[in-house]
Amino acid sequence: MTVLLETRDVSKAYGVFRALDKVSMAVHEDEFVSVVGPNGAGKTTLVNLLTGLLPPTEGEVLFMGHNIAGVGPVALADRGLARAFQLIQIFPKMTVAETIAAAVISRQKKRWRMFTRLSADAEIKARVGEVAEIFGLSRRLETAAAALSQGEKKLLDVASAFALDPQVILLDEPTSGVSTADKHTIMQTLIAAAKRTGVKGIVLVEHDMDLVAAYSHRIIALSEGQVLADLPPDKFFADPKLIETVIGKRRGH
Amino acid sequence: MWALANIVAGGVFHAAVLFLVAAGLQLVFGVQKIVNLACGSFYALGAYFGITFITYAHQLGVSDWLILPGLIISGVLLGFIGPPIERMLRAVYGRDESFQLLLTFALVLMFQDVFKFVWGANPRSLNSAYLIYGTITAGDFSIPVYNLLVIAAAIAVAAGFGAFLQRTNYGRILRATAENRVMAEALGVDVRRVYAVVFTLGAVLGTTAGALVVPTAAASLDMAIEFVVEAFAVVVIGGLGSMRGALAGALIVGLIRALSIVYFPEFEVLAIYVIVIAVLIFRPVGLFGRAVA
Amino acid sequence: MRPHLAAVAVVCGAVALALLPQVVPPYYVGLMIPFYGYAIALLGFNLLFGYTGLLSFGHAMFLGIGAYGAAVMSSVFGVTSFELVLVVVMLAAALIALPIGLLCVRYVGIFFGMLTLAFGMLFHSFLFKFYYVTGGDSGMRVARMNILGLPFNSYNKIEFLAGPFYYYCLALLLIAGFVMWRLVHSPFGLHLKAVRDNARKAEYLGVHVRRFRLAAFVISAAFGAAGGAILGFRVGLADPELVYWTQSGQLVFMAVLGGFTNFFGPIIGALSYILLQDQLQSLTEYWRFVLGAVLALIVIGLPEGLSGLVVDLRRRLAERAA
Numbered sequence: 001m002t003v004l005l006e007t008r009d010v011s012k013a014y015g016v017f018r019a020l021d022k023v024s025m026a027v028h029e030d031e032f033v034s035v036v037g038p039n040g041a042g043k044t045t046l047v048n049l050l051t052g053l054l055p056p057t058e059g060e061v062l063f064m065g066h067n068i069a070g071v072g073p074v075a076l077a078d079r080g081l082a083r084a085f086q087l088i089q090i091f092p093k094m095t096v097a098e099t100i101a102a103a104v105i106s107r108q109k110k111r112w113r114m115f116t117r118l119s120a121d122a123e124i125k126a127r128v129g130e131v132a133e134i135f136g137l138s139r140r141l142e143t144a145a146a147a148l149s150q151g152e153k154k155l156l157d158v159a160s161a162f163a164l165d166p167q168v169i170l171l172d173e174p175t176s177g178v179s180t181a182d183k184h185t186i187m188q189t190l191i192a193a194a195k196r197t198g199v200k201g202i203v204l205v206e207h208d209m210d211l212v213a214a215y216s217h218r219i220i221a222l223s224e225g226q227v228l229a230d231l232p233p234d235k236f237f238a239d240p241k242l243i244e245t246v247i248g249k250r251r252g253h
Numbered sequence: 254m255w256a257l258a259n260i261v262a263g264g265v266f267h268a269a270v271l272f273l274v275a276a277g278l279q280l281v282f283g284v285q286k287i288v289n290l291a292c293g294s295f296y297a298l299g300a301y302f303g304i305t306f307i308t309y310a311h312q313l314g315v316s317d318w319l320i321l322p323g324l325i326i327s328g329v330l331l332g333f334i335g336p337p338i339e340r341m342l343r344a345v346y347g348r349d350e351s352f353q354l355l356l357t358f359a360l361v362l363m364f365q366d367v368f369k370f371v372w373g374a375n376p377r378s379l380n381s382a383y384l385i386y387g388t389i390t391a392g393d394f395s396i397p398v399y400n401l402l403v404i405a406a407a408i409a410v411a412a413g414f415g416a417f418l419q420r421t422n423y424g425r426i427l428r429a430t431a432e433n434r435v436m437a438e439a440l441g442v443d444v445r446r447v448y449a450v451v452f453t454l455g456a457v458l459g460t461t462a463g464a465l466v467v468p469t470a471a472a473s474l475d476m477a478i479e480f481v482v483e484a485f486a487v488v489v490i491g492g493l494g495s496m497r498g499a500l501a502g503a504l505i506v507g508l509i510r511a512l513s514i515v516y517f518p519e520f521e522v523l524a525i526y527v528i529v530i531a532v533l534i535f536r537p538v539g540l541f542g543r544a545v546a
Numbered sequence: 547m548r549p550h551l552a553a554v555a556v557v558c559g560a561v562a563l564a565l566l567p568q569v570v571p572p573y574y575v576g577l578m579i580p581f582y583g584y585a586i587a588l589l590g591f592n593l594l595f596g597y598t599g600l601l602s603f604g605h606a607m608f609l610g611i612g613a614y615g616a617a618v619m620s621s622v623f624g625v626t627s628f629e630l631v632l633v634v635v636m637l638a639a640a641l642i643a644l645p646i647g648l649l650c651v652r653y654v655g656i657f658f659g660m661l662t663l664a665f666g667m668l669f670h671s672f673l674f675k676f677y678y679v680t681g682g683d684s685g686m687r688v689a690r691m692n693i694l695g696l697p698f699n700s701y702n703k704i705e706f707l708a709g710p711f712y713y714y715c716l717a718l719l720l721i722a723g724f725v726m727w728r729l730v731h732s733p734f735g736l737h738l739k740a741v742r743d744n745a746r747k748a749e750y751l752g753v754h755v756r757r758f759r760l761a762a763f764v765i766s767a768a769f770g771a772a773g774g775a776i777l778g779f780r781v782g783l784a785d786p787e788l789v790y791w792t793q794s795g796q797l798v799f800m801a802v803l804g805g806f807t808n809f810f811g812p813i814i815g816a817l818s819y820i821l822l823q824d825q826l827q828s829l830t831e832y833w834r835f836v837l838g839a840v841l842a843l844i845v846i847g848l849p850e851g852l853s854g855l856v857v858d859l860r861r862r863l864a865e866r867a868a
Contacts, residue, residue: 077752091743106752114734343848362838526668
């Protein structure tokens with residue numbers, strides 16, 4: 001299977017503190033990989049490295065075979081790597097349609113079109129409608145982002161990342177702050193969206209082990225900057241000590 | 254050689270006055286995150302009022318020896334404009350920085366006409382009564398004692414401020430509020446009062462600086478808007494929010510101005526802007542500033 | 547604002563402006579030329595401020611480039627075509643804005659404001675240092691030029707300004723407005739708004755934040771120069787005071803007065819400011835105080851400006867009707 005995104009013996013040190021220590025992992029085509037671990041284990045650092053935001057102190061981060069250390073979000077978006085953040089990020093004064101359109105414009109390489117009317121561009125409109133429909137936001141297209149509910153804002157945030165048509169998408173705790181009932185809805189929407197938008201790999205950073213168990217092909221557990229395990233769910237959850245380290249207590253029944 | 258010494262002395266005097274205003278600016282920016290475009294107006298207000306105060310005192314028969322304390326008192330008295338203006342600024346605290354800049358710009362406009370109304374359109378100045386303190390001469394070098402006293406006062410303020418901020422409880426409260434307003438509030442600091450105090454302090458520093466400068470310079474309508482650029486240069490070079498920055502920036506700007514007036518007259522004003530731009534390019538936080546998000 | 551409503555507003559406005567010289571005393575017609583100059587400059591300014599979120603306190607320098615450019619071309623090089631002057635000063639402003647912008651757009655907020663203020667004042671001091679070219683304090687003469695190739699010799703300057711040149715400027719404003727409207731409603735414009743609303747998120751959606759800020763800066767500079775050329779032409783003089791930082795402040799004032807969150811706000815702001823200033827100046831010599839108070843009131847109580855008031859009123863009427 002093709003490797004889409006990988007790290008090879010990657011370390012990140014801040015002075016003497018090693019946030020990540022010789023981490024090697026890979027995301028293959030059509031894989032859903034979850035990254036779990038207690039707070040401070042290095043998950044966010046790993047994601048920052050995977051999205052080219054930080055350069056590694058040692059080792060390499062490769063996307064589609066190219067080194068992406070410190071490449072920058074815009075270039076990565078163009079290459080096909082998108083990221084959605086844990087804390088909701090919106091464009092307060094722009095509508096849902098406009099927010100998604102911003103990503104679509106980047107994807108369709110229409111950034112420098114200064115004299116064409118955005119509203120007259122059928123290609124952009126169609127794509128925006130598509131993405132909105134996948135995420136259930138069709139009826140909110142003309143609503144200002146600031147006026148959406150928390151759950152809708154989260155969906156919009158993720159939807160705009162998907163609108164980039166990425167090969168790989170990184171989701172940083174996409175269901176945080178969302179009620180348990182909605183969590184599964186969001187996850188299913190995400191997976192359906194991935195299938196429909198041609199996303200080939202998903203990396204999920206999560207604390208909710210139920211979600212992780214239900215949807216991942218593989219689970220990577222980090223602890224204190226090192227990879228503790230890299231297993232499919234059935235093997236992962238068969239090991240109680242592993243679970244204890246990751247979530248701090250046994251999974252009760 | 255003595256000529257150079259004279260120039261340097263002049264530069265240091267100017268730096269002393271600049272420092273006082275810059276210290277006020279830094280304090281207000283450090284704690285309240287407000288950039289006060291009206292700092293030049295406070296300065297001019299202090300200058301105009303200082304002249305009136307001293308002239309009046311002179312008419313009442315007050316001795317010329319009391320000029321220096323008199324000017325300081327007049328500057329401090331003007332501090333009463335601090336609280337009402339701060340109350341007005343409260344309306345824009347939570348909002349975008351642009352609104353704060355605009356509100357202080359509105360103050361600049363209003364102050365211009367206040368000056369015109371009260372003191373007229375012509376520049377005002379004091380007679381040379383300040384020379385009563387005498388002059389120190391050594392060969393071709395001479396400096397009025399008054400200037401030395403002002404420099405000493407500025408150094409005292411710098412030292413006093415440093416001690417105040419680092420070693421007193423209230424100083425700690427100010428620093429805490431500057432670092433993290435929300436946290437300070439959560440810890441029980443009355444942030445609104447702190448803001449009022451800080452702004453008034455900044456205003457007093459500005460008006461006193463203006464008052465102190467009038468023996469050697471005239472007060473004019475242009476003063477308020479010209480001074481802003483210099484004060485900003487000091488703050489940018491020294492680093493926003495830093496007291497040491499105010500000192501360093503003031504010295505640099507004061508000396509460069511003094512030196513370039515004599516040696517490179519065409520470049521006098523240019524030199525300062527070029528340095529400001531250079532600092533903002535190569536070391537945007539200034540010499541002593543902390544990175545502002 | 548929905549397109550057809552905006553179109554109606556524009557047509558009404560254009561017709562009103564076109565009829566103005568017929569119904570209004572020549573004195574007020576004379577006031578309108580600076581309005582056109584400032585309106586065009588402000589259209590550009592608001593691209594930077596309202597649409598990209600960058601507040602420049604040095605924008606008057608581009609007006610200066612326009613005015614002094616017109617002066618140099620007409621007085622020194624004897625150029626007689628105002629169109630040529632417009633093109634050249636706009637290009638010059640864009641070229642000068644490029645390196646300055648490259649430096650300035652690395653920063654936002656207060657730092658951007660201070661840096662632009664510094665550059666503006668740097669330009670101001672250049673005008674004085676090179677006084678043998680620029681005339682220093684006295685300014686530099688802008689000779690009368692032909693518009694559309696016609697000298698209009700039968701008109702004296704005043705008649706010319708209230709007549710042919712008035713309509714010429716109206717046309718320029720309409721063209722500038724049209725260009726800016728298309729810019730703002732294009733994909734490029736949307737990316738600018740994204741930069742304004744949340745630069746960090748915008749990056750993750752593939753928006754070239756710095757490049758676009760620079761583009762907005764350069765475009766706004768060109769518009770500023772066009773406005774400045776009109777201003778210089780009208781007075782017949784390029785004045786260094788046009789470039790002082792308080793003039794930049796005045797531009798911001800106009801934008802905020804009209805409402806920088808609305809496309810038409812800056813134009814409304816330019817008109818209101820000029821009329822307000824004119825009326826105040828005839829009432830009291832302390833008009834600056836009143837203007838300052840007005841600005842303070844707007845900032846505190848009416849942040850969306852006059853256009854915000856209009857939009858609000860329309861909304862309330864619509865709710866009442868529903």
